[in-house]
Amino acid sequence: MLAWRCPRLSYDKTMRCAFLSLLAALALTPGIASAQSWPSRPVRMIVPQAAGGTPDIVARVISGRLSRALGQQVLVENRAGIGTLGAQAAARAAADGYTYLFAPASVLAINPYMAKILPYSPEDDFASVAMVGLSPLALIASPELNVNTLAELIALAKANPGKLAFASPGQRTLPGMLGEMLKIRAGIDLLHVPYKGAQGVQDTVAGRTQLTTQGIPAIAAVVQRGQLRALAVSSPRRLPELPEVPTFSETLPGFEFNGWFAVVAPTGTPRAAIQRMNLEFNRILLDGEIEPKLRALGIYTEGTGPPEEIDAFLKSERAFWSRVVRELKIEPE
Structure with missing residues (x-):
């Protein structure tokens, strides 16, 4: 709630x-x-x-x-x-x-x-x-990226500017704008790859992109199966379905995007x-x-x-x- x-x-x-x-x-x-x-x-x-x-x-x-x-x-x-x-x-x-x-x-x-x-x-x-x-929305990563937290992702992105790609349904969508705002707030450079629908989830599972921002229903199954790792949710508090996943605001105070x-x-x-x-x-x-x-x-x-x-x-x-x-x-x- x-x-x-x-x-x-x-x-x-x-x-x-x-x-x-x-x-x-x-x-x-x-x-x-x-x-x-x-x-x-x-x-x-x-x-x-x-x-x-x-x-x-x-x-x-x-x-x-x-x-x-x-x-x-x-x-x-x-x-x-x-x-x-x-x-x-x-x-x-x-x-x-x-x-x-x-x-x-x-x-x-x-x-x-x-x-x-x-x-x-x-x-x-x-x-x-x-x-x-x-x-709310979630930021999820390929396990191959070898990051477990948003803070670790930010550190990796700063060390490799422009080399990590995130998928979204488009820049003018909420998930796309979430990714772009994350770049600004965290001071990182990510390559934005727009997709139609939830195709970005599949390509992140396949390793063609390293990250994706999506709504909770689009990522719940792949996270539960361990195919992707949830790094943060955009809600004010942690979600009942993902109690171990921190909110963005726990790392970037005041960052909510729902x-x-x-x-x-x-x-x-x-x-x-x-x-x-x-x-x-x-x-x-x-x-x-x-x-x-x-x-x-x-x-x-x-x-x-x-x-x-x-x-x-x-x-x-x-x-x-x-x-x-x-x-x-x-x-x-």
Whole structure:
């Protein structure tokens, strides 16, 4: 269970349960009780990616439980197209409580600094509903490299500038940007080799590259089999699946670099509907059956905070990614 980057959004289990109890009590107050008439018809949850990917699977896992909790179907609608089509559709939807956007960090915090033109405004077009969870990354190495820690890798890279290659899904992806930021923070020179998908993992196993940066599900099996060695994870704390693997920040203080998923609604959506959705999301995310399913998909949840704290988190994330894109000198496309 992991804290988000914004320290005000960190909860232990007792605080999360207390928050859930508070929301349940608030649901009985007159203003919020009006949400009992909502929903009176199916609810739409837009996923701005194609069916079958991690966001789609997570949305469908949660939507089934939401449907039972709300007494109405929650229909997952895929809108592929680098995130912009789905976000645009959600932004232009009626703010009546029946449309929500299940969005990754790219849609709500990174795209404004990577794209010349966006057909939506992450800040102005959406109201925060729920924080789903963190999606950390890992740096893994070929055992042939003969390094066991991030510190040893940094020392080896400094002694052999430009001779070690790391694979990623591309410079404009989160794993690619993680590798580039590592070069800057550690003061090392690595050769960046972009691949499509998880091919970089296979080539690192084969020895064609020495390192790769990937999401946890992409590397879990090869690490468990001993084909590759995990050197660091980008989360604020060590992961339950990889308890012996340190975080980047244990070697490079303050170095965190994570994806995440959040749910937002069109600006102007009735407060009562948002509060009801926030309550139900928190119940679902803290459920003992759902949390392991999310972790298997590389998503680590603490439950969701109230919408105001999610607003603060999104603001801090936009500032963070603005700095990252500027530091990496990535030009908008």
